[in-house]
Amino acid sequence: GAVVSQHPSWVICKSGTSVKIECRSLDFQATTMFWYRQFPKQSLMLMATSNEGSKATYEQGVEKDKFLINHASLTLSTLTVTSAHPEDSSFYICSARGTSGVGYNEQFFGPGTRLTVL
Amino acid sequence: QKEVEQDPGPLSVPEGAIVSLNCTYSNSAFQYFMWYRQYSRKGPELLMYTYSSGNKEDGRFTAQVDKSSKYISLFIRDSQPSDSATYLCAMSARGGNKLTFGTGTQLKVEL
Numbered sequence: 728g729a730v731v732s733q734h735p736s737w738v739i740c741k742s743g744t745s746v747k748i749e750c751r752s753l754d755f756q757a758t759t760m761f762w763y764r765q766f767p768k769q770s771l772m773l774m775a776t777s778n779e780g781s782k783a784t785y786e787q788g789v790e791k792d793k794f795l796i797n798h799a800s801l802t803l804s805t806l807t808v809t810s811a812h813p814e815d816s817s818f819y820i821c822s823a824r825g826t827s828g829v830g831y832n833e834q835f836f837g838p839g840t841r842l843t844v845l
Numbered sequence: 846q847k848e849v850e851q852d853p854g855p856l857s858v859p860e861g862a863i864v865s866l867n868c869t870y871s872n873s874a875f876q877y878f879m880w881y882r883q884y885s886r887k888g889p890e891l892l893m894y895t896y897s898s899g900n901k902e903d904g905r906f907t908a909q910v911d912k913s914s915k916y917i918s919l920f921i922r923d924s925q926p927s928d929s930a931t932y933l934c935a936m937s938a939r940g941g942n943k944l945t946f947g948t949g950t951q952l953k954v955e956l
Contacts, residue, residue: 772944836888
């Protein structure tokens with residue numbers, strides 16, 4: 728149990744385009760999902776926290792208009808990187824926290840999405 | 846000063862060795878402590894989850910939390926080559942909420 732998937736696993740895009748990344752909790756309902764970014768040989772940095780049906784809370788220094796987060800259901804959150812630039816190239820990882828039972832009070836991570844912006 | 850400090854390594858040990866991984870932290874509000882394993886180009890996998898001080902054992906893994914010293918450890922017994930990965934400590938003030946991660950320690954277990 729407590730499986731989180733991400734799609735796509737990797738994406739290459741041109742500078743100026745937008746990219747959408749999906750995060751799904753497959754076998755539990757997630758009231759809260761988190762989006763992290765990880766640069767090579769560095770730790771995970773929390774970008775934003777999203778609760779189902781409400782606006783995401785962004786960490787200091789993260790542009791909310793550039794990184795659009797939607798958490799429309801208890802099993803799906805999306806991160807859209809708008810007008811991507813090469814400096815946005817990174818490994819994006821989501822995690823999900825359950826409502827009760829499996830996943831409650833713990834964060835389970837997806838496999839990550841590697842974004843390369845040319 | 847970072848909230849969570851972790852030696853990045855790399856740490857190289859022979860197969861069968863006992864591995865000790867550690868993190869220190871400065872925020873006394875942290876109550877929940879976790880260890881994640883991350884293979885290259887993959888998402889972190891939860892290994893151990895501990896609330897407050899004490900020890901927790903799961904198979905070859907033992908997690909220790911000393912809140913008075915703001916120090917947590919992960920011990921791996923009988924290490925295997927498959928344990929080669931980056932180990933991240935993480936902690937939060939409230940269960941399931943914002944996690945603060947260490948930088949991760951890269952471990953290599955050699956045959």
